[in-house]
Amino acid sequence: MLQTPPQKASLSAMRHCPHRSGLKISSPACPSRKRFPSWVTKRLPFLASGAGLQMVVGIPSRRLGSGKGIHYNDSIKRARAFLKSFSRRLPSTPCSGTALAIGTEARALYNAGQAEGLTFWAPNINIFRDPRWGRGQETPGEDPMVASKYAISFVRGLQGDSFDGKGRVELKVSACCKHFTAYDLDRWKGVDRYSFDAVVSLQDLEDTYQPPFKSCVEQGRVSGIMCSYNQINGVPNCANYNLLSETARRLWGFNGYITSDCDAVSIMYTNQKYAKTPEDAVAYSLKAGWHCSSENWRNSLPLSKSKVTSLGVIGPNANNAEILIGNYNGPPCNLKSPLQVLQSYVKDTRYISGCDTALCNTSHINEAVQLASSVDYVIMFMGLDQTVEREDFDREDLVLPGMQQSLVSSVARAAKRPVILVLLSGGAVDVSFAKDDEKIGGILWGGYPGQAGGLAIAEVIFGEHNPGGRLPVTWYPQQFTKVSMTDMRMRSVPSSDYPGRTYRFYTGEQDHLPQKEGKSLIPNRYTRGTNYDISILGKEDCDKLEFSAVVEVENHGPMDGKHTVLLFLRRRHYEDGWPRKQLIGFESVGLKAGGKAQVVFVLNACEHLLHIEKDGMKVVDDGSHFLVVGEEQVEFNVTS
Structure with a gap:
């Protein structure tokens, strides 16, 4: 059960060593009973942010978070950018090889003096509860079991652990499972993550939100946990003794460190008004237990290199290489856009963006239609990007942004053959219009597929690779936006027309879905x-x-x-x-x-x-x- 900590202890009343004494807090002449509280009080603000903390008594400044965590010089200029979490296939140990490679590269960069630490704030294993969530692209999807298996494999791979027997005594790097727990809203219709109180039933907590973190601790043997911004049932997660100490430490046996998300401690005072003073916010946290898919409906795929004499490539995401790596990434090696790769497949490849950006507030439909009517085959690259979905920015709609739908339909009508529609996005998009259009021969959802994503998409389209397409999230219709994003209930409530969430409980309209489980190119x-x-x-x-x-x-x-x-x-x-x-x-x-x-x-x-x-x-x-x-x-x- 999640409940308020038993006591709200304040540190604001700590006495300092009197300034008139002329004694510094580091001076032994100042009694320890006065010196220590003064020292602690001065350093409390830096538990959540190391910025500005200077070297004291010979101890170097501590920096809690540094974003990418790497600085590049002439010897090492790039790092590998893998595909986003939900874009990965599902072997029995999902993502273990990727995580092993990341951990090895990170240790190498650290040994070369170009990494700022070996503590990684990954993976993000929150449940992708709502398709509008801007950070859903970072997660393994909506299913608790898949998220749990992903967490175990990623953490063990990153930390250099084996998949049999006891864990390593010495870690290659330190992983951190985040964001603990029930965090899946950033900024939506005036509600932000800093003030959001997630009302979660015990049933949903145990059935949906907690399993990935439990697996991360018990089977993944993770060395760190990050508590999230939000509150659950009135208690901030980073101040919740039952969540951090009773559940994670006592029930699950977690013995690593717990960190807050950036400013998750200070907002207890500034945003949530849970703490009366900044010192109280720190006290609560310390007492709580922390330390510093593919579709192939009409047999349009795969294409044949020998039969495609001319190819039209259209869409705002076709020549945008940066979109492939999503958010949270380093400068990748050899990044190529889908257009650049396709130009190496078909000599006569012609391109027009159709829209300037994924927002598609202005379009060039006439030029796109003219191009589509002049080539043998057309591939369209549509979807979302980081201007539409990202951290601190959730969507309010599930349809393609701006004039994208109009562009797709117009091009499809003008093309000589059914077009191939490639969607790049983190969250699901309602593309029911395309599903019912006989002029659209296939839909390929690529997620944000990483630095080699352009090549991977081309290999799928031209039959060089046959993916086992599985959708990690439910694709809802646009009308799902009537459901409040702040409603944390997973189960449907027929009496109030609440449809529920995810494939396990959703009872609403489903005819629009491309296919709930996805599909490979082979039957x-x-x-x-x-x-x-x-x-x-x-x-x-x-x-x-x-x-x-x-x-x-x-x-x-x-x-x-x-x-x-x-x-x-x-x-x-x-x-x-x-x-x-x-x-x-x-x-x-x-x-x-x-x-x-x-x-x-x-x-x-x-x-x-x-x-x-x-x-x-x-x-x-x-x-x-x-x-x-x-x-x-x-x-x-x-x-x-």
């Missing part, structure tokens, strides 16, 4: 394995009750490729507050054209079959359950 067929071993569960300890589910996957398409098998749990009777379905396993498999593979999921009753009650308690339900993969499902019963 896959699932069949139920013959050796399901699902036992009826008795009264014994459910931790010991495991069973296997075997799925056979067949690639009956013409291309080799990778495919992520998603295993869901569904209950026969959907009662109030239960997820409509819940992801309980995923595995990436490589399949040759015409090939088959078996995927084995080992499931545990306590971990995979439970749900969260309204009081936050975890329960394994009796009755009929289904394991679901694609359109296939198998039923089994649970008895206690």
